[in-house]
Amino acid sequence: MHDKRYALVIDSRKCINCKACVVACRAENQVPLGASRDWIGEEHRGTWPRLLAAFQPEQCHHCVNPSCVRVCPTGASYQRDDGVVLIKEEDCIGCRYCMIACPYNARFFREDKGVVEKCTFCAHRVDRGESPACVETCPSKVRVFGNLADPAGKLQQLLATRQFHVMKPQTGNDPQIYYLL
Amino acid sequence: MPVSSLDRRRFIQIAGAGAVAATQIGCGRHQIALGQRREIPTTCELCPNKCSVIAVVEDGLIRKLNPNPENPKSRGMLCARGNAGLLQVYDPNRLKRPLIRAGARGEGKWREVSWDEAFDYTAQRLSAVKEKYGPQGVLWSSTEAFAEVFFKNLGMAFGSPNIVRHPTLCLASVNLAYSMTFGTVPSFDLLNANYVIMAGANRFEALITPDTMDLIESTMNRKTRLVCLDPRFTVTASRADEWYPVKPGTDMAFILAMLHVIISEGRHDKEFVANYCQGFEQLAELVKQYTPEWAEKETEIPAADIVRIAREFSDAAPRAVFYAGRRSSTYQNDFQMRRAQAILNAVVGNWDREGGMVPNAKIALGEYMFLPWDDPQAPRVDEMEKNFPLAAKGDGAYLKLRENVLAGSPYPVKAWMILKQDPLNALPEQAKTMRMIEQMDFIAAIDIQMSDTTWYADVVFPESTYLERLDPIEVLSGIWPVVVLRQPVVKPVYDTKPCLDIVQGLARRLGLQQYFDYTIEQWNDAAVKELPLEMPLEYLKKHGVYTPPGGPKYGATLNPEHRFVTKSGKIELYSERLQEAGHDPLPVYQPPLGPPEGRFRLVLGRKAYYTHANSTSNPWLLDFAPENHLSINPAAAASVGVADGDMVEVSSSVGAVRLRARLTQEIRPDCVYMLHGFGKQSPWLKRAYHRGGSDAAILETAWDKVSGNAAMHETFVKIRKV
Amino acid sequence: MSKSHKFRFVISGLAAIAVAVVLTTAVNAGTPQPKGNEGKGRYYFKQTCKECHTKGAEGGEVTPLTKTTAQWKAYFLKGKHAGGTEALTKIMPDTQILDVQTFLVNHAADSLQPETCGK
């Protein structure tokens, strides 16, 4: 067990689909126009006037067993000791196998550079001691970012006291975004 | 299956904008040591909330705007627009230098000129109008901004009574209703309330600080019960504990029935009413007729629910609020509906209590004492005294003003100075605004981008964007008020100036320089000198915001000595002033007109991807809603033979627009909805140009009778597949 | 007292009487508001009156809200300052008094002052 394991706990009920996280990420990471490293999944159902609308912030799940890293033929996709999954741009040949292997469609292809790109948990910010841009900017503080390996940390506290689920656990990727119920 | 509205996977190559442009522009203009990274606190200007931001500047380029957690009003957040704000600076299509029209109006032929030429020309044209029609022949219109005061003062010093501000397109009816009841407009303590009723307010899509964050916090922690009344299933409705698709225009019936239940069951706060309110007996008498059974017929909300909500609401009081909302008038009796809200809040005694309705705390700023000028000779062209004697006169009444200008009565108005405003999209009935433009001898606009209205100006003054200029220091009022500074984080990228410089440039040539002989620094020095800080300006430059210690305070007005700023000195449930002015002294219900056969009520709302009509051209925002749709219930769509995705013509008595229909269960079948801010006609708004349609083109002219506020839900439209 | 001062004193006295007459009429007539320049009144009030009439200062805090419309009207009708011991005209050039009065009456505690959006 590493002493650091970054993860996100998301309280989707608080999400109001304002897209602040999406734009914050675009700015912080100079994401090419029209693309996004994070997005809000929407669900609308029901028939007037019995209706439901739900929103779910999504991005790379920085899985424990990241299938993207496994399938990468050059090692461009890799995982740090703290769990963050990153892409070495200079080693990426642009085969997009990782995109196909990602159960969350969290990666996109950047045509200007010919490489694949995705959420980095704002590793450059986190390494400075800041939180990811999406986490910081959120009006309703939907996302809680922290160190899962810290038994006294806020993530463990939330997960110990609240019910949660993860997305697509069947893939065996062991995703590290926990959605509170 | 979740449907993402966003196509993320492959990015669309759009020429020119964004970080690429930023790099190109920045490298050319500024010689700043590479690798230098600075964090400069300042204040956002993407919407009226004015959140505190920290700009990260690297090598002279703004890289990122982060939220500033020191501001308790913005609560450490920055919304999508706030994050996208930096593209204002690096927008290749922004206004870059002064322009004088070269072709016909609206033809789009411009001549780039020096500031001197722009000032000289404008001053000469204004003087010509003044000579012929008097100073009242020049109209000065502006939208709220820190530097608006300078522009307004220039208009007044010029001698014109015709300063028209934005409130009658905004909150005038709310402000007037609460002012006439409490002598002030309070804030709502949503963080601590246990019961909140929102009618027509959509706090989770149209963001207001700190209300949005407070409400999501309190409701999602299952502490606060939220009851929502809205003809649309908004995000707010989706998060509410109860949602009622109320029949549009009948909110007041719901409120009056609540009052009926509360008063007839003796659930009001009797001590509070006795000590602080006047006119309770008349109120009790009035609401006797408004039974829940009667209200059920009006509102389509079951009587049993009205009774239950009234009981729960009064049980939860004082931690219960009927939220005032923040929108322009809906109907022509909007003021009275707002009064009913205010009265409901008053009788349950939530005034100035934690979790209730709290008068805004003040922080006194000092003032730079500039020379005062003579009063204008002429009366206002909108004849406020005659038409809206109770309203805030300095703001004017925009729609009535337009009527009178078009009629040339009581006198002609032939020049128009515009600050940061796009009347073509902001006012209902675009065709009329266009006629107003056409009848002007001269129009000058100060803006940062070529808005639709600016497109028709004769002279365009490019203002520096909020990240490039120093603005007057301001107090953001609220339960917990703060002082904020907007300071430049980069030098102006183009040949632009802040508002005060533009005003001074004009003032000098109009012979009014004596009224503006100060710098923005002097102005700010004067403003902060009374703050309890050792080096107030230095503090603000470093922190961007000053928050008085101690947090929110409650109950300062809850002593029998306190005099409310009303005629009686009490909270006026019954208003003599209203009676004197010929209005109902207590809110009397008037049922709204229903849509005629084959027509639908057009309802409006905002979504915080865009601020009004002015950020749809931002590439980081536009893909959230690349164009607006006509939202229509499938049952209604079937009745007019429209399928999802069909192009439809939406027409009213004043105009028509073409939009794609979006069939959704999330709206009443008798209403249709469209998002504001689309259908742009200025080609310089490259990304928004000709996308969707403008609601202003089809909204009919109507206003609230007491405040003069534009009433936006009084239009019935026809839908036709094309 | 120099000649010009004497002259000004007389004139201001006359002006004060004139004002008083006008005001009496006004008060008697009911509600008409004084017709001075409110903006200038505000300026003079801040420049002159606020010298002493702030919190903790010798005059004690005075704002327009300190009195009601009727009280301000009566106050100016009397034209006496410092607890009725001194003529207002000693404090402020008489030309300014009407402006200050207009400002104070328009913003009195029971005046109609609807709030607006922004400033």
Add this chain to the structure above:
Amino acid sequence: MPKIEWGILIVNYLFLGGLSAGIYFIAALATYLQEKDETAYARIARYGAMMAPWPVALGSLLLIFDLGNWWRFYKLFVHFRWQSPMSIGSWLLLLFTALTLVNFWAWLPEERRTALVARLRLPRWLDRDLAGSRRLLAAAGFPLSVGVAIYTGVLLGAVQARPFWNTNLVAQMFLFSALSTGCGVLILALSLNRKRLDATQLRFLYTLDICLITLEFFIVLPYLLHGELSVEAVRNSLALILGGPYTLVFWLLFMGTGLLVPLAIEVWEIAPALGSGAPLHHNRRLAALAAVLVVCGGYLLRYIFVYAGQLSSFSR
């Protein structure tokens, strides 16, 4: 809804790689089988050796051009990552392509070889007779060609995010399909030979192809059966070919004209020989038709799997 990232270039590549593997495998078999110390099916062996290198070479080029950064393709050979099917596959492809080239050289008639060396100014030592190593090359080719053919399926099957692919049956399916397309191309080559139809060699190919198509068929069926009996996500993904956008192309074009029709033709062709040992029907046109259908079927299989697979995903 996921979008298509791997498009027609990848379909072509998977098809061409498999095709080479199939050709090589059949030709190697033809080389390896001997009658009286002679290569039993010499023409098949030679045709195969002549054709095998080119599809895989073209396919590899297509793969490289599909990369976002094609000039970085060498990085595939700087690293070896045993968990990545693509990494293993790249190495397999490299070795296999080299083998096909050597085999090509070994089967090239001497005069042509000498002429080629002279024309291309190749080093003289290359002008060497390798005919003696043909059986060795064939033997080496069995694992490599099967490896390449099966790898094209593993590449997809190893992706657990795509329930449409995520079964080992895909690898077998692609293997037999690859061998069958190789067979098909060789049938086509034989049937296009103007001189005469060589009954023995053709019967060998027919027999082989009937076996391969049958095997393929009995992998497709369990694939569908297992899928329908599997978890929800797999069932949902099968809907893409059982009532979804790829249903028609799967059933009519792949299963029908790509599998069963050529099977029927081939069975009909060898039917006389089945019982009595009578000569084949020897219908040159039908033979060519069956071959073309088999090849098209193989292409469609890859098309369907590449596209439909990418559209499949877990719902929650």
